[in-house]
Amino acid sequence: MKSIDLMYQTMLAELGQRSLDAAWTADFPPEGRFTPANVKGRKYWYFDIPDGHGGTTRRYVGPADDPAIAQRVADHKRDKDDIRARRRMVNSLTREGGMIAPDAMSGDIVEALATAGLFRLRGVLIGTVAFQCYSGLLGVRLPMAAILTGDADIAQDYAISREVEDSLPPIVDLLQGVDPSFRPVPHRSGAAASSAFQNADGYRVEFLTSNRGSDDDIDQPAKMPALGGASADPLRFLDFLIREPVRTMLLHRSGVPVVVPDPSRYAIHKLIVASRRHTDGQGPAKREKDVRQAALLFEALQQTRRTSDLAFAYNEAWERGPAWREGIRAGAGMMSPEDIGWFSAALVEGAKRNREEIELPFGD
Template identity: 60%
Template sequence: MKTIDLAYRTLYAELVQRSLDASFEADFSTAGNFVRVPVKGRDYWYFEETRPQKSRRYVGPAEDPEIAKRVAAFKEIKDDLRARRKLVSTLVRDAGLATPDAFSGDVVEALEKAGLFRLRAVLVGTVAFQTYAGHLGVKLPGASLQTGDADFAQFHSVSAEVDDSMPPLIEVLKAVDPTFREIPHRTDAGRTTQFENASRYRIEFLTPNRGSDEHADHASPMPSLGGASAQPLRFLDFLIRDPVRAVLLHRSG
């Protein structure tokens, strides 16, 4: 495998950091405050607002150094959208890194803005593979492969305990493409783990199955996923236990 030039790897690392900064700028109004809340012996950051009414949103574990740093520097965060677009263009054009198809990029961007990754869900599968080259610093064969789907995963314990939720997920997806519809689960018809549009582009939500094999045939309700459930999969916990922050080279990252 061919190593990516150090200059481009440095640009990619800068883009990851700037994208994280910008996500905080978009998610959290400077009119609110971060508060540290103890839950079952661990401390977590929440964002609290009092207008138009008092509300509190989950941010992440207090021991996460990246989150702690962003909280400390919150007032200094600036949205440098134009500069990030230039970084993305350079990494795609000059470094030859893979970019997702436009529709996949729009889907992931909409879900990110709706809070999916803030609530500790993880992008997995083919679309996630397109971020590996920048993170690892090597050009990977097949990184531009497109399969017409996007997969996301989240631990059920996280979904149940963050005490926060995305907006209704079907509404988020319909804002990208109004033809998106819920696909009833094969054994739990009242629940949905997959969504599909008129072009057969499919989005699926997964969760690790660390219990009985009987769970494999049932959809797991996920309180933080805006009304969506998730399909339990054995050994998925090994894949998503230690996620890394990365960016898709789409729009401004």
């Protein structure tokens, strides 16, 4: 597995900081422009925003002789220039640096949700779109075959959704702003609430949350007050995945700041999920991708000397009980001998660094 040049890893860190610094553009987004207008002999500033139908929506800003308004106008030009610079950085990171850009649909969806406040409300991007971010986060080149996707998965802890006392705008409106063909998918339980949305091309956006009770609740959607009218499907083992997530960048357009699972937790979780895939339909293909992604991360964590984190995550999962150990063993048993070697070596090395005992899922 090839490492990404330190220059590009440094560039990614700078891109992340500059993107966070530009968060104020929610009021005056970069696609709009300030426009002066004379009203009864006095000059005012307005802000024109494309309405998506070939026209514009005009927003009043204030009098042109207001120093604060003048500063906003100057800052907007500066931020537009910065956006162009950030786009050049994203292009450099993906075309020259070996990092991964998402497909256009995934990128547009995540960007729309991020701009609306998803990650401010402590949502976590999971699944393959999150996996695409690990190339830059870990500083390694990941093969494209392991990152192709036709969906986006979003998770939020149930308690957080109820406690933040804030919400995204209506999810269906956000998604239809990306593609008007997005529609709610009827829930398999027959409940009125939807936890998934799909467009005419079959691209699916799904919301998940941690399971709060027995497996009897798994088939019932959970009401999520912070998700703009969307519900979420409870999922076993999800609380482990989204605990202590990390911030990074999705390399789309000028860069989208996102929150993703810790890569060590993602890898362990993928083994467990693989062991529980159905053997019909798309189950086998998804299981193969789960195992492949986990194996690539084990190799990357070993190569980048992050085995201590992996050993901590593994031991936490292992100690959660028989169902967890069974899932890890079954998932590990699906890996190739070479991948098992990476996993074993990483766990042993991490345990030594942590000065703790570790029980390997496939023996010594």
